[in-house]
């Protein structure tokens with residue numbers, strides 16, 4: 001999968017995209033992520049990419065011209081699914097990430113300041129939000145989206161986690177995890193996890209996942225769990 005990220009702050013991405021699972025996925029060629037500095041496409045002699053809002057109001061708005069030229073340059077050769085990260089978007093959910101993980105080419109547009117000129121929406125196929133709060137920019141949401149969808153790309157999650165493993169408690173919160181030592185400062189790992197009876201362990205984990213979800217996030221307990 002190819003992901004192009006349009007941003008005024010490409011330097012924010014290096015660390016996140018090169019470390020751990022995402023770094024290995026890129027090295028293995030399962031994921032190619034490229035950032036593009038929108039300011040490089042400004043035709044303004046001072047490389048201006050934002051300006052004051054018409055109608056007044058606080059803050060700055062990202063100008064249409066640099067975004068249009070950057071988007072057209074990045075999508076010149078290949079059909080791409082173009083996403084704007086914005087609080088106005090549909091909330092990111094696992095099923096959306098699974099769908100996006102099947103796309104060949106994604107373009108993520110990161111707004112900043114008060115947002116982008118509304119005419120940019122003529123370039124956008126889908127708006128996605130990572131949550132009902134306002135951030136200083138769309139860069140962190142873009143990183144969250146890449147991390148979330150990458151896990152659904154076959155081969156990205158090596159031995160660490162398997163999607164099968166994950167699927168049996170899909171939609172539920174995680175069950176408790178333990179690792180060595182079995183006794184840490186007097187705190188003992190539940191016996192059931194130490195006797196290797198896989199069916200009992202699976203049943204225990206599912207019960208735990210349901211119990212925690214019912215307590216912490218009953219809204220996630222769809223009708224299938226009534």
Ligand code: 4FV
Pocket residue numbers: 085086087111112113114115116128129130131132133134135136137138141
């Ligand atoms: C956001 C979110 C978000 C709004 C104005 C960037 C900021 C600034 N994006 N989910 N929540 N974006 O807060 O996706 O341009």
